[in-house]
Structures are given as C-alpha cells and as structure tokens.
Amino acid sequence: MERLERDGLTITWLNGGVTHMDGGAMFGVVPKPLWSRAYPVNENNQIELRTDPFLIEKDGYRLLVEGGIGNGRFTEKQKRNYGVLEEAKLEQDLAELGLAPTDIDAVLLTHFHFDHATGLTKGDGGQERSVFPNATIYTSATEWNEMQHPNIRSKNTYWEQNRTAIAGQVKTFEQELEVIAGVRMVHTGGHSDGHSILVIEHQGETFLHLADLMPTHAHKNVLWVLAYDDYPMTSIAAKQKWQAYAEEKDAYYLFYHDYKYRALKWNKDGDITYSLQRERS
Template sequence: MEKLELADITLTWLNGGVSRLDGGAMFGVVPKPLWSRKYEVNENNQIELRADPILIQTGGKNYLVESGLGNGKLTDKQKRNFGVTEESSVTESLKTLGLLPEDIDYVLMTHMHYDHANGLTVEKGGQFISVFPNATIVTSKIEWDEMRNPNIRSKATYWRQNWEPIQEQVETFEEEWNQGPLRMVHTGGHSNGHSILIIEAEEETVVHMADLMGTHAHQNVLWVMAYDDYPMDSIAAKQKWMQYAKEKNAWFTFYHDAVYRAIKLDEQGEICSSIKREKHTLSTK
C-alpha cells in the first residue's frame, strides 16, 4: 500500500475496488482526441477508475476519506453498467495495517454518491449495518439532506441502504469542518453538497479535490465531468482551490486515479513530484 508521510501525518491508500466508466462521461464536453492523450482508454471507450479510501493517521486518531465500492451491494446489471471488476477489500487492507473497522474514528465523506458511500454499510443477517460502528461520519449538511431526499437525477446515486443504517453516526457542517490539521470545505459543483479536504502539516499542504479533480488528467479547470450537477460551480471551485494549492506547493491526492496516488505540479502545470500506484496495470480489455 502506498503512503504519503508529512511530519506527524501519514496517508495510506487502501483497496476500495475498481470500475471502468465511459471516458466521455468522465471528461464531459472535452473531445476524446484531447483527453485520451492524458488518460488511457480501452476499445470500449472505458477508463479505469479506483475507489480507494485514504487512511489518515494523526494525533492518535484514524480518519478514513471515503469508503470504497463496498461488497455485495451491486447487482450483476449494475456491475456491468459501471464496469466494476473488483469490489472493496478495505477491511483486509486495514487488517494488514493492524487495524479493524472498529478502530476508525472518523469517516470523511466529500460526498455520498454510491461509489464513495457503498462501503459505509454491509448486509448481515438480512439487514444493512454500519461497517465502521465507532466512527463519526462527516459530510456537508447539503449533501446529507439530498442523500435522504434525492431529486429525479440524484436518486440514481443516493441509496437508502447507504444512509439509513449510519444516520446516528453522521455529523454535518455548513461551510467548513475543522479538526487539528484537517479541514473540509463545502464547494458544491460535482454535487450540490460536494466538499474538498485540506491537510496542513508544518511546511506541507495536501489538497484533496475529490471529484472536482477526479484524476490527474482533470487538472485543466474547464475539464469537468458530465456527472457534475453544477459544472460552472465545479469550474469556479477548481479555479479557487487549484490556485490555493499552487501558492502552497501542495500535494494533490486522489481517490479515483488509477495511475497516481498523489502529485505535485510545477509552474507550467507539469507533474514534478508523484506517488504512483504500485500495481498500476491498466488493461485495454
């Protein structure tokens, strides 16, 4: 498992599953001849996407960013439509680190779409229960409200089995949530309640743009997903926070990227430092 160590903070990427989604949907109105130079695509126009939670350990606490694709919650039809080839093994990843799901203190949810929230619950004995029973689950109030009352578009990705069993564990915030070196900031864009995560550790800064910058190939502020509910808000948030990251010489971290776990960009927007995924084996099949 890949790690990023910053002063007294350690980030470790866990295995949350794999999907292959339509490249056109992931890059919106950007023409394929442009985006396909930046991110590998197969003959079915699919790109590989991870759903790998980040374990953050600092101050004696265990924080998990997102929860993975989960297990046993997708039908065969959904697996086919979403191109899912591997479900989550977060529990096994934690065990490798000497941890149990019960050891997670906080789960930080940038948003609650199925590919981020499926791993919050699991079916046991005919009912869904919390995977992280001792954790406080943090998300924006806007996101939490829509999760429970989705509209005609968002009901396809906000699922009752992902929120009902964990509702007593949820803590919401309006604009920002802060704890120690961690800060969640509501941005909107990808979803109305979407947030990003900022980590500040002495001289180092990490900006986790979540689905505003789903992969390293999305660094152009105009390259937003067709999945974004409010694309102009996504663009505005990318302009603001990518400039902030540039001023801080920050690391960008990823949940979905199949190639990089984290990157730094130089003045020209080129990758100057990176942590690659060790088992990067993009397939064209």
Template sequence: METLSLGNWKLTWLNGGVTHLDGGAMFGVVPKALWSKKYPVNDLNQIELRTDPILIQTGEHNILVESGIGNGKLTEKQKRNFGATEESQVIEDLSKLGLTPNDIDIIIMTHLHYDHVCGLTNYDSSKGEYVSVFPNAVIHVSDTEWYEMCNPNIRSKNTYWEMNWQGIEKQVKTFNSEVTVVDGIKMIHTGGHSDGHSIVVLTQGEDILFHMADLMPTHAHLPSLWVLAYDDYPMTSIHAKEKWINEGLKQNAWFTFYHDAFYRAVKWNESKEITEKVERHR
C-alpha cells in the same frame, strides 16, 4: 499499499475496488482526441477509475477519506453498467496494518455518490437490515449532501441509495460551509459535482495537501474546464477548481486522488508540470 508522509502523519491508500466508466462522461465536453492523450481508454471507451479510500493516521486518530464500493452492494447489472471488476478489500488492508473497522474513529465523506459511500454499510442477514461497517466512527459530510442523500431527486436517486444511509444515521455529523474535523484537517463545501460536494485540506507545519475529490478525480482533470458530464453544476465546479487548484499550486501542495488508476498523489509547479509523485503500483 502506497503511502505518503505529511509532517508526522501517514497516509495509506486502501483497496476500495475499481470501476470503468465512459471516458466521454468523465471528461464532459472535452474532445476524446485531447483527453485520451492524458488518460488511457479501452475498446469500450471506458477509463479505469479506482475507488480507494485514504487512511490518515495522525497518532491520535485513524481517519478514512471515502469508503470504497463495498462488497455485495452492487447487482450484476450494476457491475456491468459501472464496469466494476473488483470489490473492496478495505477490511483486509486494515488488517495488514494491524487495524480493524472498529479502530476507525473518523470518516470524511466528500460526497455520498454510490462509488464513495457503498463501503460504509453492509447487510446483516440476522437483523434483516443494513448496519455500519465502522460503528465507532463519526462520519463528517456537508448538510446539503446529507439532505439530498436522504431525499434524492429524479436525477440523484440513481446514485443516492437508501441502503447506503440506513444504519449510519446516528454517526453522521453535518456542517454548513466548512468545518475543522481535527486540528490540521478542514472540510470545505464547494458544490459543483454535487450540490453538497466538499474538498479536504490537510496542513502539517509547512506541508499542505488538497484532496479535491470529484472536482479533480484524476491527474488528467487538472485543466479547470475539464469537468465531468456527471457534474450537477459544472460552472460551480469550474469556479471551485480555479480557486482551489491555483491556491494549491501557490503553496506547493500535494494533490491526492481517490479515483486515479496511475497516481495516488502529485505536486505540480505553477507551469503545471509534475515535480513530485506517488505512483500506484499496478
């Protein structure tokens, strides 16, 4: 498990599973001749996308950012369509760190698409219903995202699934434009990828970290115009990327990733050259 220290805090990437999605869809209108130089693609035109939650240990709190794809949540057809070749090992990784799901007291959800939220619930056959995997956690998400999760439209119903919100309703705490989750951790609603999408900003003294979530799912998505065909509001994504990436570059911030198969975190200089990095052990 790769780690990063931010002040007195420790970040650890857990194994949440992996998908392989169409590279064209992940880079939108960007020609393959350009994006394939930045991120490898297989013979099926798919790129590897991790779904690895970040555990933040502050000394007072055990916080998860996202939850992975879970176990037993995808049908065989969905596994084929999403290129899901590995399911979550989050609970096993927590155990290696001396923790259980009951020790997680805060969960930050940037948005609630299946590949981020499936790990929050599992099916309890004795109760005949889905139950929370992390029963002691307060789950933070924007109110816009939570509303659409529970009331999906004709497009979003393909990723907002009832089984992923049943069982966690009483744990969810929503916010409007931004919220301080704990001192030093702020969620900011951006929209773009989804109407309720948020980013996360961590500050510890002079150290700062930006988790851009699916506005910048991999290091290869650094250019502002390189947005996903999956984005509901691509121009909103572009404007949000322009604002927050430039803000991070000015502050010499770390940028962390949930989906990147190669980097867990990077720092770029203002010429957009990588100056520091945490590579994923492959």
C-alpha cells in the same frame, strides 16, 4: 499499500475496489481525441476509476477519507454497467496495518454518491449495518439533505442502502469544519450541491483532496469537468480557486479515483515535480 509519511502524519491508500465509467461522461464536452491522450480508455469507451479510500493517522486519530464500493453491494447488471471488476479489500488492508474497522474514529465523506459511500454499509443476515460503527461520518449539511431527499436526476446515485444503517453516525457542517487540528473539510458544491473537499496542513506542507472536482490527474484543466456534475460552472470556479491555492502553497494533490497516481505535485509551469504511483498487481 502506498503510503505518504511525515513526522506526525501518515496517509495510507487502501483497496476500495474499482469501477470503469464512460469516458465521455467523465470528460463532459471535451472531445475524445483530446482526453484519450491524457487518460487511457478501453474498447467500451470506459476509463478505469479506482475507488480507494485513504487513511489519515494524525495526533492519535484515524480518519478514513471516502468509503469505497464495498463487497456484495452491486447486482450483476450494475457490475456490468459500472465496470466493477474488483471489489473492496478494506478490512484486509486494515488488518495488515494491525487495525480493525472499529478502530476508525471518523469517515470524511466528500459526497454520498454510490462510488464513494457504498463501502460504509453491508448486509448481515438480511440486516443492514455499519462497517465502521465507532466512526463519526462527516459530510456537508447540503449533501446529507440531498442524500435523504434525492431529486429526479440524483436518485440514481444516492442509494437508500448507503443511508439507513449509518444515519445515526452522520454529523454535518455548513461551510467548513476542522475535524482535527490541521484537517478540514470545505463545502464547494459543483459535482453535487453538497460536494466538499479536504485540506490537510501539516508542518508547513499542504495536501489537497479535490475529490470529484478533479477526480484524476487528467482533469487538471479547469474546463475539463464531468457530465455528471450537477453544477459545472460551480465546479470550474471551485477548481480555479483551489488550484490557485495549491500553487500558492506548493500543495500535493491526493487522489481517490486515479488509475495511476496516489499523489502529485505540479510546478507553476505544469511539470510534475513529485508523484506517488499506485502499485499495479
């Protein structure tokens, strides 16, 4: 497990499983000869997208960011379509840290798409139950409303099985929420109408999780947005805003989906000045 440590702050990446999505969809209108130089692609035109939550430990709190894809939640057809070659090992990773799912105080969910939320619930003897029963699950009010009432386009990614067992744990916010001191969620829209990002500020350092506004390091170009984005121009504007903020703060970027990097920092010339890479088995 990769870990980023500071005095009073620890961020640890856990194994939430892996998907492989269509590269063209993940890079929208960008031609393949361009994006394929920035991110590897397989013979099926799919790119590897981890779904690895990270655990924030700060001020005695344990906050899980995103939920992974869980275990036993996909049909064989879905596994083929979404390139699920590995399912989550969240509980095993938590056990290695001396923790149980009941020790998680909150889940910070940027949005409820299946590749972020499926690991929050599981089937147990024919009943759906919460994986993190003691956690408050934070998401934007707009996102929670869409999760409950998906439209014709979004219903394929907002799954009822990811909603029913955790509905009583969900707490929403409008534009911004400070979950604990120095950790805040900000509603951006773009990828989904309710999409949010995470900002961590600790002892003069800033860490940004732009979630699916910038799912991989190859999406740094503000114009490289996903065909999956419901509001691509909103995504572009949000990326411009928060990349400017990152440059001003000399911030670290934290990744949930990237096949290679857990955290990165670029300088003003676009050169990588810090990287934390995923250990590949």
